Amino acid sequence: MTPTPIWRRYARILGPDPAADVKDELSFHLQAKIDDLVTQGWSPDAARHEAERQFGDLRAVQQIGVRIGEKMERRKRLQDYWTDSVQDVRYTFRTLRRDPGFAAISILILALAIGANIAVFSVVNTLLLRPLPFTDSRQLVWIAPRPTACGLSCATYSADAFEEFREQSRVYQGVTGYMAFTTPDNMRLTGRGEPEPATSFEVIGDFFQVLGVRPAMGRLFTQDESRGQHPIALLSNAYWRRQFISDPAIIGKAVELNGTPITIVGVLPDSFDFGAVFSPGAKVDLFTPLDLNLERDWGNIVTLIGRLKPGVTVAQAFDDSNRVAPNIYFNVKYPQTLGRYKGDLIPVSLKDYATGKLRRSLIALWCAVGAILLIAGVNLSNLLLARAVARAKEFAVRGALGASRGRIVRQLLMESLVLSSAGAALGLGLAIMLIMWLAHQGSVALPLLSSLRVDGQALGWTVLIAVFTATIFGLLPGLRIASGNLQEMLKDSGPGAGLGRKHERVRAALVIFEVALACVLLVSAGLLLRSFVKVLDVDLGFQPDRSASIKVDYDDSAPTEEARQAKRGEIFQQIIARLSALPGVEAAGISDYLPLGPNREWDTPVPKGKIFSPGELPDPLVYVITPGFIRALGIHMHGRDFTWADGPHSERVVLINASAARVYWPGEDAVGKILMRDKEEDRVVGVVGDVHEETVEGGTGSQIYYPAMQQGPSGAQLVIRTSLPPATLAASVLHALRELNPKQPSAEFRPIQTIVDRAVSPRRFFMLLVAAFAGLGLLLAALGIYGVISYSVTQQAQAIGIRMALGASVGHVQRQVLAGTLRLALAGMVLGTLVALAVARLISSLLFATSSWDLPTYLGMALALLLVAAISGFIPARRASGVNPMEVLRSN
């Protein structure tokens, strides 16, 4: 074979053509055959005929050839592309190594932006997008009335109503619930060294079956175990591991809870986190079956959770509820309570119940990180553009050597892809750390927080945003370079060159855009911050600082109710006397409920001698307290506090809050008046300030306080007001309690402030995140401004030098550079403020007592931006004024 002839090299100059190749090959074959036949003596026509006959179906063979040829061509193109890409990557690494400062800064910027995005995506994914961690969780619904001011008491149902609802509903596979009124550390685990506090929830027998939770060990409760007393318990996985050191033989063992032996029948799986879904921020140690018979006369206590039959929608369930509601009694013993839940049995998907309230906050957060990503992208775009101008000659040379424009754009895109991949990898690391930290923030009362993790979906998201960012920040510089004239670039593009000017305009536009975005972020963060400050400023009705509480154990068992009340009074009096004597204690008192917790209501009291229509009077929130509690919590009051003399045999007394007083005796002093509860008369001895009952942000309703010596409290929280930091008192308080009652568990001595902190923790959480993002945005915007100004100073060094040589003062030059900077910043701020006004309206539902037009926020934003812009302009300005006219002039 001879070497490839010269014509062949150009035969396919317009690109490969498999069809023509096949045709050439086959016609050569036929021609050779004909030649041979002619040599053998055939006539040319006959020879052609014979050759074609021998070949067979020429067209079919041709078709096969074209198909195979095209396939090979495609593969070859792919291979070429791959080799080119490998080359591009190698080239990219070489260029980046030459400029490590640029690479480091870009990767850092990207890592921060992408990391924030991954972290927020993981949070959004866990809280909003991913289904709840139960089997077929979409079938699960939470059944409750529309949210009203009265909190949990109005969100729960009586034992009778629960059973009737379960009987009569037709759309559910199962209806279950749990006892809503449970306080932390409501149990005492004894018989294993020092008594330990534990939190137990009472659930209806088939609670876990309806949720679709399988035990990790042992068994679950059965439906029948919700009737009558069953001394059994299920352990949460965490408690089993912590308290029982993962004892594999725990099933069937008895433990002592509040002095009663209870048998452990099972351990729940690690994946089941009750608190995460139903009671954010709470840890639950064990579960016991709820005895419905015992609770029958206790009013609204059970929450309703249902599992819909397959294919049933929430809307259908709602219709079914409306059908059933009129036939349900509050208490079957009282016929007049029939139909009391009319319109109050509304199913919503459990997911919406658990996380629906957070939807807006999360979406706002998501938008904030999206803005960060855009700012980072624009910043990078700017940096690359500046570099691209500096590299114009390099590209011109490559172009002259035969690189196509597409190839150069690809090269630039590859650079941005490498940068953004590196940024994404680093950002992923940051996000994983952040998420791990968040998942362990037990003090933030957000649902599902503990199940946060960076999963496959988050990884997919990472890849997506890395590619997206690379495209947005790589494409613009690439296209600008590619559109430039090669020859012009090859010529020495001096400061006056048109291309440089055009670039500068684009860069200025980019900076204005990113300043505007930063401006929107700052305003949003500012508004949220103002709201948070306003929330902290809310007069809670009590003074949380310098107060602390501890759960107190007591034994008031006695044959009669009166004897119990008397005994309880003595015990409490003893405890309070003992603790008040401790140094640093200013006041001490006991209450069965603390503010900002779940609430409860009893029968509706009616002011004596007045007639109200049913439903007109509110059901007040009930506290059962001892003397001293009002002062210990720092509640304002007028009238007198309870005294130890208010015992079982003396006159029944109550305290009411200002709201209740306004309702019962508008315009009058309530002190000394009588409230009727059925036949019972209670004398109001004092009026106290309104205490925020459930949330810091919500309003307050009516509240009523009964003395613990006359009514049955459901536990005892000792509250101490101290002049010392509460932590220093913890040991001596516990010691004193142990002296009085050796069974006192080592419960936590908790500053009341932590309760308030916990209540505002979701707001604090979002506010901090948005503020952090706004800070990041501001930083990036500052970098952007600095980049542009600094670059233009470099470009104009010659002009500046000439002006200075002609007598311009240092101050003049500096002022001019600063003015340029502020012009950019102002343009961005005007644009940003307009957008921010619109955005602020969108987030107005997240604000608390703050208008979306809040002037101080906007002024603060403007000030911060101007300051940052001035600083980022000042550095290049100083450099500009440092230009030595002689050197500049000489160098050119």
Add this chain to the structure above:
Amino acid sequence: MNTAKLEFFRGTLDVLILKALVWGPLHGYAITNLIRCQSDDALLLEEGTLYPALWRLENKGLLDAEWGLSENNRKAKFYRLTAAGRRQLRHQVKTWEAYAAAVAKVLAATQPPLPEEIA
């Protein structure tokens, strides 16, 4: 036996093509001639099947193709064995020989097998 209608067993054509190229690059027409000569005119390739086979082998990477000039100065596509093609040839020759031997053994049998050998 009518040699023109001698049917190729599956895969036979491939191994013949590979073998034909052992001595150096050839174009398609030369391959048909070579096989015909070396089989003493016993094996006549159906030309319509030769080219698809060649392209298939090229696509599999067993052959390399290059355009060149034929003996009488026409442009022709020359095929050459690649390293993978050479390996494949060695392997197929072995398989083919084993196959032929087995077939020959069966056809040369003079008596039925013992009953227990079948069962």
